[in-house]
Amino acid sequence: MLVIHRECCGYCGACVSVCPEGALELIDAFLSVDDCCVSCGVCTKACPLGALEVTDEEPV
Amino acid sequence: MKNRYDVLIIGGGPGGAVAAGDLAEKGHSVCLVEKRPAIGAPVRCAEGIGKEVLAQFIEPDDRWISAEIQGACLVAPDGTTMSIEREMAGSKVGYILDRKIFDRELVWQAASKGAEVHVKTRATAPLLEDGTVKGATLESCGEVRDVRADVVIAADGVESKFSRWCGVDTAVPLRELMSCAQYLLTDIEIDPAMTVFYLGNKVAPEGYAWVFPKGDRTANVGIGISSRRSRDGNRARDYLDRFVADHFPDGKTIEYIVGGVSVCRPLSCTVSDGLMIVGDAARVSDPITGGGIFNAMHTGRLAAGIASGCISAGDCSGTALMPYDQAWRHSKFGKNLERNYRIKEYFITLSDDKLNAIVHSISRMNLKDFSVFALVKELLKRNPRLLLELKGLRDSLSIPD
Ligand SMILES: Cc1cc2nc3c(=O)[nH]c(=O)nc-3n(C[C@H](O)[C@H](O)[C@H](O)COP(=O)(O)OP(=O)(O)OC[C@H]3O[C@@H](n4cnc5c(N)ncnc54)[C@H](O)[C@@H]3O)c2cc1C
Numbered sequence: 001m002l003v004i005h006r007e008c009c010g011y012c013g014a015c016v017s018v019c020p021e022g023a024l025e026l027i028d029a030f031l032s033v034d035d036c037c038v039s040c041g042v043c044t045k046a047c048p049l050g051a052l053e054v055t056d057e058e059p060v
Numbered sequence: 061m062k063n064r065y066d067v068l069i070i071g072g073g074p075g076g077a078v079a080a081g082d083l084a085e086k087g088h089s090v091c092l093v094e095k096r097p098a099i100g101a102p103v104r105c106a107e108g109i110g111k112e113v114l115a116q117f118i119e120p121d122d123r124w125i126s127a128e129i130q131g132a133c134l135v136a137p138d139g140t141t142m143s144i145e146r147e148m149a150g151s152k153v154g155y156i157l158d159r160k161i162f163d164r165e166l167v168w169q170a171a172s173k174g175a176e177v178h179v180k181t182r183a184t185a186p187l188l189e190d191g192t193v194k195g196a197t198l199e200s201c202g203e204v205r206d207v208r209a210d211v212v213i214a215a216d217g218v219e220s221k222f223s224r225w226c227g228v229d230t231a232v233p234l235r236e237l238m239s240c241a242q243y244l245l246t247d248i249e250i251d252p253a254m255t256v257f258y259l260g261n262k263v264a265p266e267g268y269a270w271v272f273p274k275g276d277r278t279a280n281v282g283i284g285i286s287s288r289r290s291r292d293g294n295r296a297r298d299y300l301d302r303f304v305a306d307h308f309p310d311g312k313t314i315e316y317i318v319g320g321v322s323v324c325r326p327l328s329c330t331v332s333d334g335l336m337i338v339g340d341a342a343r344v345s346d347p348i349t350g351g352g353i354f355n356a357m358h359t360g361r362l363a364a365g366i367a368s369g370c371i372s373a374g375d376c377s378g379t380a381l382m383p384y385d386q387a388w389r390h391s392k393f394g395k396n397l398e399r400n401y402r403i404k405e406y407f408i409t410l411s412d413d414k415l416n417a418i419v420h421s422i423s424r425m426n427l428k429d430f431s432v433f434a435l436v437k438e439l440l441k442r443n444p445r446l447l448l449e450l451k452g453l454r455d456s457l458s459i460p461d
Contacts, residue, residue: 010316010317010318012104012318012319012320013104013217013218013219013319013320014218014237014239014240014287014318014319014320015320016218016219016221017218017219017220017230017231017232017237017320017322018231018232018233018234018237018287018320019231020231022221022224022225022231025219025221026219027095027182028095028096028097028180042234045234045239045287045288045290045291046234046237046239046287046290046320047239047290047295048239048240048241048290048295048296048297048318048319048320049241049295049296049297049318050292050295050297
């Protein structure tokens with residue numbers, strides 16, 4: 001699943017623009033992930049800061 | 061806020077603000093919504109713009125000009141530098157803006173012409189009826205309302221979510237999204253009238269590093285790399301930290317900026333029934349430089365002009381709005397975007413050795429024009445072998461034999 005390291009996130013929206021599923025949205029300084037996220041990891045590369053990570057954990 | 065306007069504009073950046081001002085001036089009822097609590101902040105920009113293009117929109121004002129630029133300097137991977145300086149007499153070359161103030165000024169001007177402005181107000185969904193965009197659902201501090209409009213202008217920047225919700229695929233290919241980081245550094249040795257661009261695969265793979273002066277001893281120092289080259293330990297921010305350690309080890313960071321810039325081709329269509337897409341949302345930033353302030357204002361203005369006519373004529377279908385798409389795409393502006401896209405596609409394939417060779421040969425030229433285009437054109441004239449490698453580029457540059 002996609003994990004957002006909020007302490008790192010610069011809420012710039014780079015990730016939002018590359019998400020193939022349209023799953024990410026920036027609501028002011030808060031990045032939200034929609035259920036349609038497929039954990040493809042594309043966004044993790046666009047992030048200038050490394051605030052996004054795909055892990056093996058299952059969503060709770 | 062009313063329940064109906066002639067035009068609803070999503071996003072309070074330069075694209076949305078110019079569109080709002082133009083439409084309000086023509087007497088239309090306009091509502092501009094910006095999801096952030098403040099126009100212009102946080103800044104996501106290196107703030108460079110050409111004097112001539114800016115003059116089309118607004119009189120220069122010291123309140124939002126941080127520095128006046130008289131020349132540019134290109135630094136090759138091996139450190140060779142070449143400068144392009146404008147004869148002082150000319151009115152050309154550029155400014156480094158203070159976008160916190162500049163963006164506000166544009167929105168203020170729109171408001172003074174009669175546009176309604178609402179900050180901390182986010183479009184959360186389009187109102188769609190039979191595929192036609194009829195307005196948007198807006199959310200502000202927990203309050204939700206539907207606002208209808210004859211035309212919705214999506215000026216929502218690089219995120220470009222609104223058009224996506226309307227069914228337009230605005231996703232940027234990963235490799236064509238420049239992942240950027242920038243510090244506003246002070247107490248550094250710089251030439252306050254020169255922008256400096258650093259090339260090279262070690263400095264910024266498929267991108268460049270920049271130093272844009274913001275006054276004496278202060279500059280936007282940033283870097284953009286292709287997202288496909290970004291990985292842990294080698295992200296935009298890591299490249300920037302290394303660059304700053306090399307060049308400005310004693311600089312003090314007073315602002316920390318991150319962002320994405322698209323360098324892809326523009327959207328294949330920028331209108332649909334009831335919808336127009338402008339600026340970064342339409343992917344019209346320059347593929348070589350990543351610059352998009354002027355591009356946003358320009359498309360915002362074109363969209364406003366067409367929207368006004370369509371609203372008055374009572375037909376805001378995609379077909380009726382299409383002249384907007386045609387106007388930017390088939391003009392010099394659109395053709396330049398396509399040409400610069402092809403040049404960019406070539407440049408990102410170059411090794412550092414080749415980049416060095418190119419800068420060496422440019423530094424021997426006597427360039428009179430400042431633009432990237434003039435530079436490339438001159439380069440190709442002198443390096444016919446380069447031209448061969450560029451295949452289709454020759455025609456698009458229309459260089460006489
Ligand atoms: C690091 C970096 C450096 C750059 N340097 C330069 C440069 O030197 N020169 C240059 O010309 N360009 C530069 N650019 C590009 C430039 O910043 C953009 O092209 C320009 O801001 C585009 O203007 P716009 O109006 O299209 O979008 P923006 O200025 O991005 O404005 C869009 C607005 O829409 C708002 N919004 C988004 N979604 C919603 C919603 N759902 N509801 C309401 N509001 C919404 C956003 O909050 C934002 O304020 C740079 C970009 C970056 C990231």
